[in-house]
Amino acid sequence: MRTDGRLARMLHVLVHMELLGGRKTSERIALMLNTNPVVVRRSLGALRDRGIVESEGGRGGGWKLARSLDEITVLDVQRALNEGAILVAPISRDHPTCPVECAANSVLEEAYAAAELELMTKYTTMTLAQIAAIALANANGQAVTQ
Amino acid sequence: MRTDGRLARMLHVLVHMELLGGRKTSERIALMLNTNPVVVRRSLGALRDRGIVESEGGRGGGWKLARSLDEITVLDVQRALNEGAILVAPISRDHPTCPVECAANSVLEEAYAAAELELMTKYTTMTLAQIAAIALANANGQAVTQ
DNA sequence: TTTTCCGAAACAACAAATGTTACGATATCT
DNA sequence: AGATATCGTAACATTTGTTGTTTCGGAAAA
Numbered sequence: 001m002r003t004d005g006r007l008a009r010m011l012h013v014l015v016h017m018e019l020l021g022g023r024k025t026s027e028r029i030a031l032m033l034n035t036n037p038v039v040v041r042r043s044l045g046a047l048r049d050r051g052i053v054e055s056e057g058g059r060g061g062g063w064k065l066a067r068s069l070d071e072i073t074v075l076d077v078q079r080a081l082n083e084g085a086i087l088v089a090p091i092s093r094d095h096p097t098c099p100v101e102c103a104a105n106s107v108l109e110e111a112y113a114a115a116e117l118e119l120m121t122k123y124t125t126m127t128l129a130q131i132a133a134i135a136l137a138n139a140n141g142q143a144v145t146q
Numbered sequence: 147m148r149t150d151g152r153l154a155r156m157l158h159v160l161v162h163m164e165l166l167g168g169r170k171t172s173e174r175i176a177l178m179l180n181t182n183p184v185v186v187r188r189s190l191g192a193l194r195d196r197g198i199v200e201s202e203g204g205r206g207g208g209w210k211l212a213r214s215l216d217e218i219t220v221l222d223v224q225r226a227l228n229e230g231a232i233l234v235a236p237i238s239r240d241h242p243t244c245p246v247e248c249a250a251n252s253v254l255e256e257a258y259a260a261a262e263l264e265l266m267t268k269y270t271t272m273t274l275a276q277i278a279a280i281a282l283a284n285a286n287g288q289a290v291t292q
Numbered sequence: 293t294t295t296t297c298c299g300a301a302a303c304a305a306c307a308a309a310t311g312t313t314a315c316g317a318t319a320t321c322t
Numbered sequence: 323a324g325a326t327a328t329c330g331t332a333a334c335a336t337t338t339g340t341t342g343t344t345t346c347g348g349a350a351a352a
Contacts, residue, residue, distance in 0.1 A: 004340065135248070
């Protein structure tokens with residue numbers, strides 16, 4: 001299965017938007033993500049609904065951040081893209097009334113709940129400002145903008 | 147995408163195999179899993195390669211456990227089905243040399259590594275015997291075999 | 293009024309597990 | 323030996339969600 005790359009892409013783009021400043025068109029952002037403008041609008045549209053970015057149509061329009069990077073956590077972006085659980089326990093539903101299937105599922109659910117808690121902790125504490133700082137450190141003087 | 151239900155199905159089936167005892171045909175197991183024999187052979191074949199079950203062809207053949215349930219952990223079954231990581235961080239690969247993309251990816255990788263560690267801990271400590279015990283407790287006197 | 297933009301619908305491409313059919317190999321039973 | 327029951331395996335269809343693509347319409351600015 002192709003992994004869902006929307007979260008990584010949005011983190012990537014949001015940091016670039018801050019570093020570059022100003023408004024960015026979907027076309028321009030699509031180049032950053034090596035994809036096309038419609039895909040960009042789909043994901044950024046979800047972020048707009050959660051107050052992370054703002055969009056404006058018409059000539060000179062485009063996208064810009066609605067908050068500063070230190071006010072956006074990874075969890076904010078994740079939630080904008082997907083309200084539900086981050087991890088889904090790979091349970092089976094072949095015989096929902098079978099006590100054995102239920103027991104096996106409950107063990108998996110418990111394990112995944114613990115894993116998700118770990119993820120949530122990381123996502124909650126990590127802001128986009130921190131990602132930007134890592135990027136700048138990695139860059140070592142190379143240009144980060146594109 | 148459809149979640150990968152092989153682990154849950156195998157846990158389910160292995161416990162049933164112990165409770166029922168003796169050899170089980172793929173056909174019989176397929177009924178437990180509400181699927182068909184070929185799907186069963188695919189997954190159980192992987193478990194056989196890891197010494198969890200044994201198979202025998204020909205009339206009277208079928209599948210049986212190669213170890214007792216308390217010698218099989220959830221991790222053993224997981225590893226038999228899939229050697230690789232259990233969780234895969236949803237990173238992007240749009241511009242692999244971009245420091246910003248790398249920074250975003252590294253944050254996700256770190257979070258997922260922590261989550262996977264949590265999963266591994268649970269998977270390592272949980273044996274199929276424990277799942278069987280939970281199932282029997284849940285059953286409360288109902289029949290667990292089918 | 294023309295040019296840029298986003299918004300949204302519609303549909304194809306793709307990936308991975310699952311479902312299904314079919315046939316060969318092998319072991320057991322009569 | 324021949325019939326029967328099983329696994330082993332190949333080949334292909336189905337399913338489901340993300341991604342990619344085309345094509346409009348609408349709005350804002352020049």
